[in-house]
Amino acid sequence: MKTIVKKIFNNLDYEIIRAPKPTKHKGGSRVQHDIEFIQDEKFGVEFTRLTLDENQYFVPKYASHRPAVQNLLNGTLYEPDTHDFVRGFCKSFKGSMVHAGTFFGDMIPNFSRSVSGNVYAFEPVFENYILAKLCVDNNRLENVILMNSALSDGLGNLNINTSESGGKHAGGASTISDKGAICTAINIDRLNIEDLVLIQLDVEGHELIALIGAKETIQRSRPVIAIEDNDDNCTEFLRSINYENAGHIPGLTIWAPSENNGYKIKIESLIS
Numbered sequence: 001m002k003t004i005v006k007k008i009f010n011n012l013d014y015e016i017i018r019a020p021k022p023t024k025h026k027g028g029s030r031v032q033h034d035i036e037f038i039q040d041e042k043f044g045v046e047f048t049r050l051t052l053d054e055n056q057y058f059v060p061k062y063a064s065h066r067p068a069v070q071n072l073l074n075g076t077l078y079e080p081d082t083h084d085f086v087r088g089f090c091k092s093f094k095g096s097m098v099h100a101g102t103f104f105g106d107m108i109p110n111f112s113r114s115v116s117g118n119v120y121a122f123e124p125v126f127e128n129y130i131l132a133k134l135c136v137d138n139n140r141l142e143n144v145i146l147m148n149s150a151l152s153d154g155l156g157n158l159n160i161n162t163s164e165s166g167g168k169h170a171g172g173a174s175t176i177s178d179k180g181a182i183c184t185a186i187n188i189d190r191l192n193i194e195d196l197v198l199i200q201l202d203v204e205g206h207e208l209i210a211l212i213g214a215k216e217t218i219q220r221s222r223p224v225i226a227i228e229d230n231d232d233n234c235t236e237f238l239r240s241i242n243y244e245n246a247g248h249i250p251g252l253t254i255w256a257p258s259e260n261n262g263y264k265i266k267i268e269s270l271i272s
Contacts, residue, residue, distance in 0.1 A: 055109040063171030095197035103172035105132035124150035124183035152185035153213035187213025
C-alpha cells in the first residue's frame, strides 16, 4: 500500500492492520482483500480488487447492491455515456475538471486520462473515500486531487446520511441531511481553479448549493456544467448566469455558456 495512504490514516489516528493473503478468483482478474482500520472501536472496509481495461478498482462489498458496483463486478462501467462525454469533450478543450461525488472512484481512472489538467474529485463518505484513494494511488493518477469533503456553498461541516431503506449502505446515493456522520464541506470558489473547463456533479440533490459555491469560478472560467438535477432545482440559477441547456445524456443534463458556440457545437456532436 502506498506510503501516502498510510500517512493519511496515521494522521487520522487510524491503525492499519495487515490483512490475510488475498484470494484469487477464477481467471485471476478479481482479487478480494479484507482490510481493517482501527480507532476507538473496529471500523472495517471490505472490498474486491478488480482490474478492468488495465485500471484497478476497489469495489465496496458494503454497497454490493448499488448499480455502479454491480456493473463493475460484471465487467462493465456504470453510465458509459458519461465516460464517453468527458473523454470526447476534454480531448477538444484543454483544462481541469471538477468531479463530485466520486463514490469508490469508478470514474476516476478514465477521467484522469481524459483531462489535460487536474481532476478535482470530492467524496464526503469516509469509507468511499478510502477506496477512491486506493484507486488513485494504485493507478498512479498524479493529476487527481481527491478530497474527503462535500461540495457546498462555503467552508464548514455538514451531515451525510449513508443509510437507505432496509438498513443498507447508500454508497454513492448518500445524501446531505440533518442526520448522519459529520463531513467537511468546501466550495469550489475556494480552490481558485484557473483552467476549469468542466464541472460534473452527481451529488444527490445538493447540486444547486454546490453551484452557488462555484459562482465566481463559473463566471470567470465559463466551464461546461454536467449535472444530475432530477428535481430541476438548478435551471433558474443557470439561466440567471447566462447558461443554456445543451442536451442530455443518461443521468446528466449538459449546460453550456450562452456565448460559447464552440462548446455547444461539440456537445451536440457528442450527444447526438
